[in-house]
Amino acid sequence: MYRKLEQYAIQSVKKTIQDLGWEEPSEIKFEVPPNSNMGDLATSVAFQLASSLKKSPVEISQNISGNIEIIPPFKKVESKGPYVNFFFDPEMFSRMVLESIQEDYGALENKQEKVILEHTSANPNGPLHIGHIRNAIIGDSLARVLRAAGFQVETQYYVNDMGRQIAMIVWGLQNLDYQMDPDGKKDVEIGKLYFQVNQKLKANPEIKSQIDSILKTYEEENPPELESMFKEVVSNCLEGVENTSRRMNITHDAFVWESQFVRDGSMKKILETLDEYTKQNDVLYLDLTDYGIEKELILTRSDGTSLYSTRDLAYHLQKSENSDQVVDVLGSDHKLAIDQLKIALGLLGGKSPDVIFYEFITLPEGSMSTRRGVFISVDELIDEATQRARVELDERRPELGEDEKKKIAKIIGVGAIRYYIARLSPEKHIVFKWDEALSFERGCASIQYAHARACKLLEKAGGFTPSEVKMDTLNFHDLDTLEVDLLKTLAKFSTVIEDSARDLRVHSVAQYALEVAGAFNKFYKSVPVIGSEKEFLRLLMVDKSRITIRNCLDLLGIEAPVSM
Incomplete structure (x- = not known):
């Protein structure tokens, strides 16, 4: 409503500037004054005209207000110092507002633009906790706002099903005598197992090589039995995550599993495309020093297996190809990773994502950690x-x-x-x-x-x-x-x-x-x-x-x- 009234005011100011024989500025901005005594809409266009007209802003604003044609729904226009202030006619304005508010009030014109918005995307190694919830709430609310603003929005949850955490849980299922409570919430039970594996790993660091071996076998050979274990762990956890999300009135349009980018050849294609830019020592990496980033972007581990960052690159390329705008909601600790990813995406011809970085939620007694089992779900x-x-x-x-x-x-x-x-x-x-x-x-x-x-x-x-x-x-x-x-x-x-x-x-x-x-x-x-x-x-x-x-x-x- 205010935007519509603002357009009326802009047209009046433009016509007055033309009638006075002045050169029209490229943009005329209006704002709502802090006090209604100063008007309902005000413009500082006099400042923009001052240098070219060689006059004071106060004199210019007086010239504009003294020559302007007042159009409905405004009842008067006057200058206050360097500002030109517009006052609504209360009766006409009130009638316009009441007529404009229908049951779908707030729904703006369709823009025919698609946005893929990724949010939440918590690792499937336990229940959602309040460390995750800011991401989910910002993402879901923003999706609702974008839809109201006329965008076509698809919300996605990126499932990290090839990460070390899942391999740790699979190791726990293979090596620990852990019985999940059949009546318990599945994501909670998986979180308990993940905590136990972390305790074992802390006591015996040699377990790490066994977990690495599971991860390598899953990526390169993908035997049916191992694939079944990975999928069961992740699916069970996601079931719990979805149930919790629904309690918060949050849903996702799509769950995108990162393993698809390894299985469908996307990863291989990306590495081939980036070949001329990459370097190799123990690992394959992109040197980003020419872009002002000292830390290189590692693309594969020393054993040849892929990394989250590389799979994330393939995921962003897919999002880029399937939308007009890519939006991510991420913790502030991802800033370096996003800077690296944007450069690599540019080399691949993909769109750069718009990222909402948020600071974390902590408890009064300190930060939360699924690994340490310190959190409120x-x-x-x-x-x-x-x-x-x-x-x-x-x-x-x-x-x-x-x-x-x-x-x-x-x-x-x-x-x-x-x-x-x-x-x-x-x-x-x-x-x-x-x-x-x-x-x-x-x-x-x-x-x-x-x-x-x-x-x-x-x-x-x-x-x-x-x-x-x-x-x-x-x-x-x-x-x-x-x-x-x-x-x-x-x-x-x-x-x-x-x-x-x-x-x-x-x-x-x-x-x-x-x-x-x-x-x-x-x-x-x-x-x-x-x-x-x-x-x-x-x-x-x-x-x-x-x-x-x-x-x-x-x-x-x-x-x-x-x-x-």
């Missing part, structure tokens, strides 16, 4: 969040039935986790704190509560049907400041989505969700609705707020309860 996290939400519901809504409490507690608990992580820019480190994440006084619960409030108010209104409201019958005169403020906040939604998709950042969506809930809560507490002279208009505002909050939360993978 995502399942444990969800259980704890749901339990805490249930305790809160028992106190606040004792009249609710058991099934209703269970349903709402799950929605609140999962929402709290997803919002706590999505609200911060990925560059910021997170120390996970239960009380902070699951606070019912701020954060996601307050946003969900705003939605529930809106639903309750519409329910109380009885026969109110938004689709049957005739806009020309509504009284838009003398709008309350809180009404206008709410509508201005609702109008930002599409712009927030557009900016989030462009920047590949989802924290702005989370921050906007809190902003719109706050604007609605102020309206709800201070502006009478049912029984007022403007009942239908205000009920329509409540309904449009409900839609916007719900759709915004959906972009974050969070359900909007109708009751709390």
Whole structure:
């Protein structure tokens, strides 16, 4: 909505500059002023024109505002210092906003561009833990935002089924008297075995050569029995990962196993293509010093087996060939590896991926490790969040039935986790704190509560049907400041989505969700609705707020309860 209004303002400024006989700048940018007294949209175009016109920005802004033709939905344009400020006509603006918000509000025009977005991709050696969850939440939320922005998105999970960790688990199955609990969650049982193998390896480092031998045999000979063991380990772990992910409202469109790039000849073809650039000592590698990177990219081990980096290169080449844009969500410790990969991809003619690097989540007592068995699993996290939400519901809504409490507690608990992580820019480190994440006084619960409030108010209104409201019958005169403020906040939604998709950042969506809930809560507490002279208009505002909050939360993978 704001982008559309911005285009109106840009056309007015352009025409005025032409009428004044000035040379038009290549781009005219607008912004929302920090204070509504300074206007609803403002441009600093006077600064751009100052050097060529040999005039002060203040004089230029006065010339523009004094000669501009005011077009709807603006009621006035004035200069404030070097800025040209546009003010909305409240009635016309409010009508436009309410008409623009339908059930699919936020869905932008189809761009006919395909994005392959890889996220989560945790090693299949144990359950997902909160060290993985930031990747999954950022990735899933970004996929939702990109789809809303009009992109065709395919989410992928890259399965590291040829890594040393899987060979270690296979060694454990062959050599340890370990019985998996048949009633246990499969990824958890595999994680326990992986931990035991690590303990054995620490006590007896010679086991490493046996594990290397398993890995080499699997890659080069791939005997059926060994292949079956590898596939069973990985499939069992992925089954658990998918179950956990679904509890967090996260799904993947495709699981791509890295072994396919060894089996289908992709690896061989890549090594042949890079032959003129590679060097050999104990290992085959790319010397990257000419590109400003001191550390070489190793392509094969000394025994000739492939490395994760080489298989990842084949995977990125496949993604590049099958999409218009490649997006990866990776921990900040992958920065060097991505710099190396981008150079190799360039030599192969592939697209360079756009990468969202995130800092890790740690516990107050330190970092997490599957190998050391120090972590909180995502399942444990969800259980704890749901339990805490249930305790809160028992106190606040004792009249609710058991099934209703269970349903709402799950929605609140999962929402709290997803919002706590999505609200911060990925560059910021997170120390996970239960009380902070699951606070019912701020954060996601307050946003969900705003939605529930809106639903309750519409329910109380009885026969109110938004689709049957005739806009020309509504009284838009003398709008309350809180009404206008709410509508201005609702109008930002599409712009927030557009900016989030462009920047590949989802924290702005989370921050906007809190902003719109706050604007609605102020309206709800201070502006009478049912029984007022403007009942239908205000009920329509409540309904449009409900839609916007719900759709915004959906972009974050969070359900909007109708009751709390």
